[in-house]
Amino acid sequence: MEQLIVGLLQVALIVFIVRAVLSWFRISGDSPFYPVARTVTKITEPVLSPLRRVIPPLGGIDLSILAVIIAINYLLVPIVRSAL
Numbered sequence: 001m002e003q004l005i006v007g008l009l010q011v012a013l014i015v016f017i018v019r020a021v022l023s024w025f026r027i028s029g030d031s032p033f034y035p036v037a038r039t040v041t042k043i044t045e046p047v048l049s050p051l052r053r054v055i056p057p058l059g060g061i062d063l064s065i066l067a068v069i070i071a072i073n074y075l076l077v078p079i080v081r082s083a084l
Helices: 002-022 034-054 064-083
Strands: none
Touching: 002 034, 002 064, 034 064
16 A cells, blocks of 8 residues: 555656646647646646645746645655655
């Protein structure tokens, strides 16, 4: 069970990191990366949208993604340590 939770959290972490990296680029509708960007946005937006109401952008930088990545890591560490 712990392995499943760790695996899901790691996949979520990767998806949020991909979202952060994709936010650095302008991806138009005719770009080959557009389907990936759209899918990642659909997956991550339900988590990020409520956080943006609490954590406003700082100088145009969206800190909600950083907060989620830190939270996932905060959850991963004790689970991985208990599995060892």
